[in-house]
Amino acid sequence: MKLLIIEDHIELLRTVVGYLSSEGFLCEEAATYAAAEEKLGVYHYDIVLLDLTLPDGSGLDILRKLKEDHPETGILILSAKDSLDDRLKGLDEGADDYITKPFHLAELNSRLNALIRRSSFQGRRTITFNEIEIETDAKEVRIGERLLELTKKEYDLLLYFVVNKGRLLTKEAIAEHLWGDQIDMVDNFDFIYTHIKNLRKKLTLSGGTDYVQTVYATGYKFTER
Amino acid sequence: MKLLQRTNRTYLLFSVLLLIIAGLFLYHLLAGVIEDEITEKLIVDKERIVQKLRAGEPVPHLPPIIEVETLPTHDVKSLSVSDTVLFDPVEEEREPFREVRAIEVINGKSYQITLRHVALESHDYYNSIGLALTIVLLLTLTGLWFINRTISKSLWKPFHNNLKALSNFALDQERPIALQQSTITEFAELNRAIEELTERVRSDYHSMKEFTGNAAHEMQTPLAVIRATLEEALQTDGITREQATLIASAYGSSQRLAKLNQSLLFLAKIENRQFASVEDISLSQAVQHVLESMQELVLTAGLTLETTIDSEFITRAHPMLVDTLLSNLVGNAIKHNRPEGLIRVELRANLLRILNSGHPLEVDPMTLLNRFSKASQSSDSLGLGLSIAQKICQNYNWNIRYTTDREWHILTVEF
Known part of the structure; x- marks a missing residue:
């Protein structure tokens, strides 16, 4: 899976590239409009991560051009501009998804994976982690032959865990993934614990292994022991 | 009072005053001239009578017009002119007369010659002059009214059009204000001043909006770096529990900073009126939608929700602002509740009341609507949720009140 990351802030660019490389993506970087144009003219990418505000040009122009030349390329916009108008404009122009800075790296990974699943050329609609099998179209989870009865939140949580397997997921990142902006309304993250407890119970009751590991004071990790 | 009416009134007062003065002047002038003429005529007549007497012809x-008497004594020659009032047998009333009385010595005899002429009565003067001047005044008035009507239609037209353009002027309009040009110096100057002012305001507004966007970009990117770096640091193998706790604490703070930044930018956007478009919004639907999406949080927090929705009220607003307002109010009721507490949402006509059980307040509840104001300083809350709610209400002239009744906290919004 080959990615191009277009972002003018070098530090953020390096962090994202470092992280996504460790997740197994082949990453190339472009810090300016000119560099991005050059790379896109020569190479073909599966997914482009695009910052809309670049010092020497508009990300929207890149977006338009990309949609014309390589309509099959997935586009994920990363931008600090979180106004509804910009978001709609980006999606109207053919972007596949939109993530607002500052984002959690795990969230970015999650969105990328969802994007890959949606693109037809991949055809990878089933995600497997040992005995756990997730059908993303039907939103069904099986352990062996047994179908798990999960609530929507539990399903989202499990998918998030599996996609970001082996990584420490902070409580903040999990909460934001599951509840979005509404998470501002509550002071503590106790209720994440409830959902995780239920998910663990359902996994073990269906004969699966409890892969969820609590990490002291910070969050959770979905991993083989 | 219109400018035209005011000037007209002044002109009118001035004309009346002027005409009165002119009338008085005319009266005195005319009266003097006529009096002199009458006296002159009487003296000439007297001379004619004297000539006749000298020639011995009968007079x-x-x-009372001509009276000639022979005096028994020899008097000295004299001439006196006076005004008198006598009964005129012809007109059968008392009339004013101009009188010339002369004593002449002709052929050794003394004669008293008295000649009189009816004087013009003063009210006759007044009437004629008054009539003439009233006609002049009426003509002036008609003329003024006609001229003003024409002026106000043509000359003031650009002014009225521009006034309309100015009251329709919106800060966020894309084009400069379009004013109708005028050849009148004052209007042209006014137009120039208005155009300069609106252009300056528009460009200020534009740069402020740009600043908002730039601030968002400039702050959120470093925040993204901080957050991503800390997340990566947490992934590092072999970090100790203490290190993990420290990083987690910095991570949590970066999260709060990101929220704070987001909230402040949102407040700035409302203030900059960047949510200018409005649409019809059914309050009952909006409330139901928000309650549905927040139902899980209510349940997770172990609270009970009671709702009474009885309203078909439609308001005009930006849907995102209504959604934010309602979420913030319900969120506030969740956040500041007591364990196993109660939330009651009541919507009747245009009145929304959100009640929640909680702890009695030690401060004036209305101050909690201010920025960064919270009931207890130890709270994790940013203290911005309610001030965003208040800002949204101010934006649409809705009335928001925060009251308490023992352990009940009541937020009321009148749409």
């Missing part, structure tokens, strides 16, 4: 006797 007419026509009292």
